[in-house]
Amino acid sequence: MMRQTADAVVVGAGHNGLVAAAMLADAGWDVLVLEAQDEPGGAVKSASLFPGFVSDLYSAFYPLSVTSPALRAMNLEDHGLRWSHAPAVVGHARSPEDEEAPLIYRDVDRTIANLDPRDGGAWAGLFEQWQRIKDPLLSTLFSPFPPVRGPVGLLRRLGTAEALRLAHLLLLPAGVMAEKLFSGDEARLLLLGNAMHADVPIEAPGSAVMGYMLIMMAQDGGFPVPVGGAGQLTAALVNRARSAGAQIECGRRVDGIEVHGGRAVAVHTADGSVVRVRRAVVADTSAPRLLRDLLPEHAVPRGLLRSLDGFVWDTPVLKINYALDAPVPWRSKSLGEAGTVHLGADHHGLIRWMADLNTETIPERPFLLFGQMTTADPTRSPAGTESAWAYTHLPRGVSDDASADRLAEAVDRVLEEHAPGFGARVIGKTIQRPSDLEASDANLFAGAVNGGTSQLFQQLIFRPAPGFGRAETPVQNVYLGSAGATPGGGVHGICGRNAARAALAGAGARGWPRRRLAAALLSRVTR
Template identity: 75%
Template sequence: MTAELSRSETADAVVIGAGHNGLVAAALLADAGWDVVVLEAQSAPGGAVKSAELVPGYVSDLYSAFYPLSVASPALQHLQLEDHGLRWSHAPAVVGHARSADDDDAPVLYRDIERTAAEFDRRHPGDGDRWIAAFEQYQRIKKPLLETLFAPFPPVRGPAGLLRRLGAADALRLAQLLLLPAGELARQLFDGEAAQLLLLGNAMHADVPVDAPGSGVMGYLLVMLGQDGGFPVPVGGAGALTAALVRRAEAAGARVECGREIDSIDVRGHRATAVNLTDGAVVRCRRAVIADTSAPQLYQRLLPPDVLPSGPHRDLDRFVWDTPVLKINYALDAPIPWRSPSLAGAGTVHLGADHDGLIRWMADLNTGTVPSAPFLLFGQMTTADPSRSPAGTESAWAYTHLPRGRSDDRSADQLAEAVDAVLEQHAPGFTGHLVGKVIQRPSDLEHSDANLHAGAVNGGTSQLFQQLVFRPMPGQGGPRTPLDNVFLGSAGAPPGGGVHGICGRNAARAALSADGPLGWPRRRLNRAASRLLVG
């Protein structure tokens, strides 16, 4: 990374935040020949893509850990990060799901589709063929489906491709299928519990209730991505992905500066003119500001209060964050002693609930109750990447949620005890193998990254009422803001959370478009549309 900024300078574009979306935006703008500076408040880049040795000799991913969306993302594929030092590693199995503490034969998804199909067919004859048929359909529609899910709203090219490949009737059926609640989607695709549970567990990677419309799309996408390309991890830790993004942005000419906190953005008329830092430095911007920050951070702290009309101000006051996260990092002196031997090779493991159990868990979250039997996402990082800890040991983590409004440390510690109890039930002797344990409470997550408000890691809920044109709020959906040259390039914009870089790409493309020869009529049209939408 380059030397510190002078007290006052000028750049074509200022990117606020060196999370993965900010770094993607910086690389794309620098590729276009812009002079780009990235300003990051923390002492290191990466946002929620970082790793560290919390226990000596054990590398822990501090936030995100497995990256199926990254390897599928057209934004990250375009950057060719493998040319900048990134290497991927895979666990022997992709993901497993234990439905209860006494489950000694948990179903597992493998990268070999024949092995996965045999796994499902053994438990419920016919589900192997159903799995193969579902995956073959996914292979036919993968490109236009991902284009639809990753495009700025409204998507055009992706739906057109789906129509060409499926025809109108089947495309409509697919759309209806993906809008189903996860439980109903699983029942429509498979007859047996094993395949259904794997889809349901993956649906819980988002914060949409399992019985809510639209919750099925994440489960479907992740199991298909898992079958197609696995759940890979960067060799050496999540920080290796960030390091490759920094090298890629700097190779294009962008400058990345850390420890530079933003105080405010100066605005004149419909344009941002400068970014003010808390240390007194000023960076004037010729062309654009990209904010890889949460939507409330941008609109309620950095921009002047009169940028938003009163209607969107009220909408932002009602902005819904995703549920707070509790993450516990473990260092063990031996592999996990699973009750179900099938889980030993799975990089990602879902623990603690069948369909009804997931609904009970969500009921706890929705009623402000700290769960006594939480659903867990569990990562076996040394299983996925042997470089994470000494041979014969395991670097691992568990991840679950607290209710909104219960992100205090006392509630987090109460939930952490329940997490350990669930792990001990599924892996008797687990706690006896611990040589280190570090809890990341919601307060710790927010302290390490201001975008992770109260431990929310998704940039806002993924539920339908705050997605697509409604993300981050009605009338201001997408990367564009009421200002001609300020763009939201974080998970607060569509398509939302996940390490895919699409939010940063969309913001960079919007900035390039607004600055081009058709920029002036586009800006006028966007302002008119915004006034119409907000009344």
Template identity: 55%
Template sequence: MITRTADAVVIGAGPNGLVAANALADAGWDVLLVEAADEVGGAVRSAEVTAPGFQTDLFSAFYPLAAASPVIAGLDLHRHGLAWSRAPAVLAHVQDDGTGVVLESDAQATAAGLDARAPGDGGAWLDLVAGWQQVRDDVLDALFTPFPPTGALVRLLRHAGTRGALDLARLAVLPVRRLGAERFRGSGGPLLLTGNALHADLPPDAAGSGLFGWLLAMLGQDIGFPVPRGGAGMLARALADRFTAAGGEIALRTRVTAVAVAGNRAVGVVTADGTRVRARRAVLADVVAPTLYRELLGPRHVPARVLADLEAFAWDHPTLKVNWALDGPVPWRAPGAGRAGTVHLGVDLDGFVRVAADLAVGTLPRQPFLLFGQMTTADPARSPHGTQSAWAYTHLPHRRLAAAELREHVGRVEEALERAAPGFAARVIARHVQTPADLEAADANLVGGAVNGGTAALHQQLVFRPTPGLGRPETPVAGLYLASASAHPGGGVHGACGWNAARAALADDGPTGAVRRRLARTAWARLT
């Protein structure tokens, strides 16, 4: 029985779904946003899970892409309670011998620290920063707009020149290990670049890892690694409040089990209790691609070639996350690490390669690479004065791990912290562990603990994301749009996947919609 009719139904209230819903509501559409969980946010949520008064970001935590995103900026979320907070220093990479390198909030200060390790490396860093400033806006426009980003690329060529554009093209395929070796004499710069590259699932010798490392390092130097004041959930709450203020409706605890299709067009959704919701104009799915095509649509409505391509769909590495409530600051051996919101630790430059090799062959690294968040340093509201709310995550191999293996690996995580910060264990008030299964149970899009919506490797980016196709949010079913991180440009909290899906839906409903739909059908027919 149809109990609700809307112009559009958006499946999933993660950041991309929330952005898509806002864009459609702003255009005057009647929009219903349905979410299986009992709160909005997807992988942008926070809660007290360690000890009373300690706020923990349950999934994502630092948001340079959100702060830089023209999509997020255009929503004026400060009007709905969002405020950004930043740590005194952006990021540190610390080593077991007590040495470290710090990405300071000021580029000159970062350069001075690099020069202290290897004379000349400060200048090399400032050269990177100057190059970034020259192409910043064009790169971000190209990153966040639908493929192909023709206008952004034309502007980039005009601003960077032929040589600069060629340098960027080379950077796009350069391994981060090679980038660091070419640019710096010492290890400081390469440590910063490589650690940032491994925020994704790319090995340091993989093509494209240099671009990820450069992008995140430059964003860190440019705008920092900000956090929402009060917890990650404040970002999701601001998006939700903005949407409902524009007239949108959110249905929580409502799991969609199927997309309704008639005449090869999406006409609504079916929920777990059998309720049918009709969509007059579009259905947008903030759902990972394998789930959308295999479960919500099924083989009857998906071309055989697309289903076959999904057999090769590659997930990013599973994640193990450990959260702590600490009774004081982390006793880092490395100077400056206590001022950074994000800390990388556990490995040196060669250690990055060893970790990647272990993961590639299905082995748990003996010395894992850790991303560590000092949340109270970044936002004093996260825990009582003088304490620290902290977490660390590390990547796991692509295989099902026994409970004993996971417990052993949590021990390795804490051993790495004890080496870099002797006395860490004595500061722990409480600990909370999130295994890959826990992550997926909390958010169905985090399949097997993969947080990126699919690997960020070049073979699954651009026109290859999520499968070889158009690199756009349109799907083989008219009126249905992929709005999750499985779509271009991929993972990270920037809202572009949802925004692109909404813009495509609006364009298809507009005066040129018939032509656009005909072109899309022709393109899909040739691809399948």
């Protein structure tokens, strides 16, 4: 039986776990990362599913990665990472007959030329505001609760009145924001389609945040991809963590965390080994996995366990990977330039689609994201071909195989309507069902890719349960460093950074009072 000792054990080598490992190792800690799968990366991986083609298995475009202060601080370009861009960032076909779908380009004037003439000034003004406020706004959204520096920075740059107007705007339903800001369908649908990258209905309060951020990130820095596949982002993170001294071991599943006196003292693995912990455990696992399965029952307040009974996962994902022997034959030729394409629904169609998901109905006309990876990165497949994927959602709780096959057929119909002859160009196709996603990464429970719903009732101090909003847990030196913690899903590394910072603060003499206060607050609200 293998026995080891480490200052910190990071459970899971997803991107958040790797960020946390690098930061703790930078601080001089002896760090061991234990990953259940045979390779690191979590939901940031690529593979050769078809000869000569590289397919991203989960996440693919990374606007949050190039914006995130956590990943920017890693200097991943020094560790082998290179970025690539499609000629256009994202487009949204309004209907199958649309021959001039609007697109966002990284050149704001080119974007505006795509829009209804009435919306050019509004788009330009929104982008000018974004450039002024993006740093304090992202600091506000990415900080543990309560954020301090970000709101102060927003007040300084905007003044109280404009800051309040911005807060009100971001708390709107995306549908209301779109109508409030724009007059034409082009800009409205670009906002709504990007809002649907999260699982929040466009008529729900707070759904505007994702749409606003993504259209502005698309305009500002684009939706880049790693040259050579998503796995190259993971490779750079692995190189970064190891260069700092972190040890990463794959094929070692953690089965439990041993707790004595309110502190984690060891982790137990499926192979029967025990790793003693001197300082901290960072869990890059789902919140229910950490709080219900890994921690002993005596270490988690009963009130918190009851709260987890109401934990809501985001809707399951169905992903289809394609190899095409020629570019996609779009009706709207402009879509051939876009890395990301939104298909299948206008404003009312998006509402109907969400209604299907919420009533356990398999959508006949699903809204879908379509990725043209060779368009974004020519290394992904031979010249003149396209490595592509489609991504949509199933309702929660439906049967996996039959429902997934039926939805996959609907996806192919939507693609054929928007690109007649699409099917004839497909030379390879694989379907990743929700069960496939979970089997390859336990954090993707039932095909949920965001660590839990992004709706307001499970964000901020309610993520993953009322009383959180930070990486701290009821166990003094155990920290949640996954998308299950604030600020949630997306490849930004903030959850890992927040957990590492909390662990470093908690281990210092000045950190213990703050750590005891956080534990007391958690205990009070979960009692």
